[in-house]
Amino acid sequence: LLLYLEGLPLPEVRFYAETGSTNQDALDWAAQGAPELALVVADHQTAGRGRFSRQWFTPPGAALAFSIVLRPVQVSTAHIPLYSPLGALSVVQALENAYHLKPQIKWPNDVLLNDRKVCGVLAEALWQGEALQAIVLGIGINVAPSSVPPADQILFPATCVDEAVGRSINRWELLAKVLKVLLEWHGKITTSAFFAEWQKRLAFVGQMVRLENPGGDSFESLLLGVHTNGHLRLQLDDGSERSFAIGDLKLRPL
Ligand code: BT5
Known part of the structure; x- marks a missing residue:
């Protein structure tokens, strides 16, 4: 070693x-x-x-x-x-x-x-x-x-x-x-x-993903990328953009 x-x-x-x-x-x-x-x-x-x-x-x-x-x-x-x-x-x-x-x-x-x-x-x-x-x-x-x-x-x-x-x-x-x-x-x-x-190198950009929070709620959305602060950028169904801090969100490709 x-x-x-x-x-x-x-x-x-x-x-x-x-x-x-x-x-x-x-x-x-x-x-x-x-x-x-x-x-x-x-x-x-x-x-x-x-x-x-x-x-x-x-x-x-x-x-x-x-x-x-x-x-x-x-x-x-x-x-x-x-x-x-x-x-x-x-x-x-x-x-x-x-x-x-x-x-x-x-x-x-x-x-x-x-x-x-x-x-x-x-x-x-x-x-x-x-x-x-x-x-x-x-x-x-x-x-x-x-x-x-x-x-x-x-x-x-x-x-x-x-x-x-x-x-x-x-x-x-x-x-x-x-x-x-x-x-x-x-x-x-x-x-x-x-x-x-x-x-x-971010996976699933431009793809639909499912995100699930610790409470078990989940939703699907389009993955846009990341912000410079590390937050995840998502586009919701109505076209609006939302970002998420790094937390316990499970991310799955659809
Ligand atoms: C991680 O957590 O992926 C962080 C793992 C960090 C491990 C390193 S090893 C050196 C150092 N010493 C430590 O004690 N830890 C660090 P998370 O995103 O929470 O993913 C954990 C989940 O990955 C588990 O609940 C399993 O489902 C899965 N998993 C466990 N071992 C795995 C393995 N060897 N390969 C792939 N998936 C695994």
Whole structure:
């Protein structure tokens, strides 16, 4: 692993053969003073998590699961929602550059390959009172076929990188490529260039989608794109436009 990470400006890397959640490890470490770009990598997570206490499946030997500590010097809280897109775009561009794949971003935080979920991103903020201490950006990528959860355990169809590439790829090489892109965008997430690259890879633009809120209400609408603040832009039946903040809205193509 360390061999592959050589050349990247990472101050400290912690590798666990097994841990609960690398996001939890990185949050705890950040609270104890982990430096900017401190990295936690695990082979196997026993309590990997998604958004809203959902679970993230990370069996041993098959997936990429890591979390990086970012310490934005001057981040407005309004920019926090742009961190999961930072993770998603980094994974997308790494897969494009390395394996000539055409991944897309399912708003807000999933990476799809052939319309199936290959990666999930979870950005969590660490606060001290009102002050933002750090953002932990956690990324889980299905690499080998055994990392793909059984169909009855997931909400959205899933796939893995090996299946799309057609051979078994090296996890740590992919990790290094994702981190390289991430470090290039880090600090530039409010630029129009970041926004343009993100929006270009957005899945289902110009298509009808179904959105469902946690209460179970759902509606269909035309997906227009995203705003620079990360909000989703939709067109309703009467032609009016509506936007949604990143929250627990389930998005499905029709
Ligand atoms: C996510 O949440 O997609 C964010 C997942 C972030 C995981 C990384 S791994 C490293 C770091 N450490 C952690 O503990 N977490 C981060 P969400 O959008 O809420 O999607 C979760 C849902 O995806 C689950 O409820 C399942 O339906 C589905 N799912 C679980 N594991 C999956 C997998 N390996 N592949 C595809 N779908 C999965």
